[in-house]
Amino acid sequence: MGIKPTYIKALSQELLSKNTGKFTNDFDGNKVVVDEVAVIDSKRVRNRVAGAITRKVNRKKVI
Numbered sequence: 001m002g003i004k005p006t007y008i009k010a011l012s013q014e015l016l017s018k019n020t021g022k023f024t025n026d027f028d029g030n031k032v033v034v035d036e037v038a039v040i041d042s043k044r045v046r047n048r049v050a051g052a053i054t055r056k057v058n059r060k061k062v063i
Helices: 006-018 027-037 043-062
Strands: none
Touching: 006 027, 006 043, 027 043
């Protein structure tokens, strides 16, 4: 899709560090968790944050 904006990266990193055990490698599950732990008005921003978190979780399991 392209390069993620800095605010998406920063928000996803903050949510991931504060709620480590809640996120998995499932995008749809992460969307629900992001809705629970953060107040994000835009569905598009929520999905981008959930996607960034999913990507980070998947990268950690590979390494």
